[in-house]
Amino acid sequence: MNVPEKPALEGLEKKWMERWAAGGVYRFDRSRPRADVYSIDTPPPTVSGSLHVGHVFSYTHTDVVARFHRMRGKAVFYPMGWDDNGLPTERRVQNFYGVRCDPSLPYDPDFQPPAKPDKHAISVSRPNFIELCARLTAEDEKAFESLWKYLGLSVDWGMTYATIGRHAQKVSQLSFLRLLSKGLAYQLEAPTLWDVDFRTAVAQAELEDREQPGAYHRIAFARGVGDAAVYVETTRPELIPACVALVAHPDDERYKPLFGTEVTTPLFGVRVPIRPHELADPEKGSGIAMICTFGDVTDVVWWRALSLPVRAIIQPNGTLRPVQWGSEGWESTDVARAQEAYDQLANLSALKARTKIVELLRASGDLVGDPRPITHAVKFYEKGDRPLEIVTSRQWFIKTMMFRDALLARAREIRWHPAYMQARLENWINGLNGDWCISRQRFFGVPFPVWYPVLPNGSRDYSNPIVPGEDRLPIDPSTDAPDGYTAAQRDQPGGFSGDPDVMDTWATSSLTPQIAGGWTADDDLFARVFPMDVRPQAHDIIRTWLFSTVLRSHLEFDTLPWSNAAISGWILDPDRKKMSKSKGNVVTPMALLEEHGSDGVRYWAASGRPGADTAFDVGQMKVGRRLAIKLLNASKFVLASAEPRGDISAPIDRGLLTMVGRLVREATADVDDYNYARVLERTESLFWFFCDNYLELVKSRRYGDHGPEGAASANSALLTALSALLRLFAPFLPFVTEEVWSWWQPGSIHTSAWPAAEELFGPAGGENEDGARTLELAATVLGEIRRKKSEEQRPMKTPVARAVVQLPDSDRQLLESARADLCAVALVQDLLIETGETLTVDVQLAAPEASTQERA
């Protein structure tokens, strides 16, 4: 027994994070079979930034669950990944080192970035660029790791991975090649959602709607001489040169007679057909829409369904492509006029072209009235600044649509915490409208491990990709040459060309179980951890990370990647808005941990229900800190006199253990169901009852005032209860519980056994209902006496001359057994326990002493 004189929380984080590391407390025991393993698909935080309170919140939830399962005897597989792949890192590295990536350059092994970034960015090869990304992110990762350790995450720090690391690249490429060989990955030249600033394709999952001001422009499309014009209302008049048809609903009486006829586009004189299609909404605009290639995804649907020609004008950079009117596909009834009008639009951005064409249409009289301002939702890339365009380009896809039903079944197979989050995934799957586009025209990502033969005419033969052997992975086709070719044959007729694109960041992130679990690199490990037990993550990335992980696992292994999805909510600031950096309201986590203690912050985090958005609340952290301090002091008191020990015979002692045992039983079930917040709440509640009532009731007896047997019973009960309570708290408050544990127990509390109800119920094995009732009654009577003293504004040590308790007969016997404890704690001189209908307590305090009266 080694209890400090003045126990304190200060310094516990540092002390224990170091000892845990030195002792390997959280090391994964990979000798254990799958059944004994609890594996966690930890979310890899994005490294290109800093951790915020939201991270602390959700990662604490996972850690609590990890600690619980560890104490339940599982070997916990709890790795940490770093998501350093993708655009955010790319941008940061560009600015930090003053470089830009030029994938056409060869790798320079001796390249060193300038000490200070120059005004003019230096061009570097993709491998060099990736080296710089790795270098910068390594720094961030160190900072993250120390914060996580300080927070007390019980991660095995011997198992970390990075999403741009060689292993992750290998897994990404390998998985891709296997999908390719199974025909589940394919490339296609097709209209694709396109960000004109990043100049890359984006996937459906990366879209977001933003409300934008726009305007309906009422435009006349001419029919034959003498026929009334057809009026279309469009928000994108600049796409009139790309118009390939008009479309109205098949049942729309206004346009029925026109189906099959043609109209002429204003300014450009292009003859386009009027066609029927169910998707046309008679309520919108004038009820007839122009189909352009391509203004939005509906255009693509119509274009496909009606087999229309292409007249594409938006270029990858968002400007209008110069067009030679009169050439094939650009026929016009008035070529000179079309050219004259179009030349004023060519090379303008869509927005500028819109302003210009409005002028032209107004001048020509084809614009009816003024544009009518509206607000409408427009699709954006979630990281982008300008509306998405649709550009035809060659992209890689993973087949998704044909697996929708299977994926819906998977969604139902997952155990969701909370359960209602399942609807999010089903909703998303039901709304999918195309296969997953995984190629990005970016640099810092995993390259597609594919080359293409260069034909004698210099063009690439995309239909016969050259793939490397799996043992060569990872490769970078921009610098590596395929087997059987020399580097000199790159981009030469008869030679090869590397695929220039990289994978969507989710194409790698969707493989985190494979990456962390050592798929193909360490099959023994993988077999012990996969499929994993839990995916913890936030609800905003169900459609991306969760969905794509389920898809990849389904395609590769025909199984779920994990059996549980534990969804955490967001942190809301006091205005009930999501906390974010842009709002400037993010508090740095380290400052919080230092001020309130890691246990205090964890207490706040663990109070948040699964899936529930939770208010950022410093008050709760203070409460947590006080709880931790209370644990120190109460433990010190309990451990102050551990002898004599012996049979737990006193009814209230057995009652206490019954209460703790019931709590253990409930807590075990709750945390098995990921209801950690409830466990904390209930444990805390019983702990305060223990401190405020039980400890006080047995104080006198354990000092030996009522003989050695009574003291032995009290001491034994106290130690048993303390041991169990500490272990119940351990997943939540790892530092303070470990500190107290170290005073009197060998080993770490975090590798000790989760308490079992049987430990508390004693050798008899059963609950002691009478004991529990007795303790409740004694606490109630004690409360009444305290109230009386408080009402009379007298000190608690004021003696009670006489107390009369009335209660039903059955309870009377029980309370009688606690008489000595009750009289001792409340200083009752004369306690009468009588039979009554209900419990009443009449308290008569001793007369105030003379000195007290004088002072009053």
Added chain:
RNA sequence: GGGCGGUUAGCUCAGUUGGUAGAGCACCGGCUUUACACGCCGGCUGCCACAGGUUCGAGUCCUGUACCGCCCACCA
């Protein structure tokens, strides 16, 4: 437009299978009580969003409404 949550004390939130409304914080009052003043004891605070329905009985179950938030949607 479709879907999912939420609405309980001034604030943050519990409230298991229907059975007399709870905790913490805040506020007010009191107390040096040999584990803890980073403490202890006590007190105040509610048309449980609204309207119906089921029931002996509804915060809890059903229907509808309002507001808040989120997700999704083909946005001409």
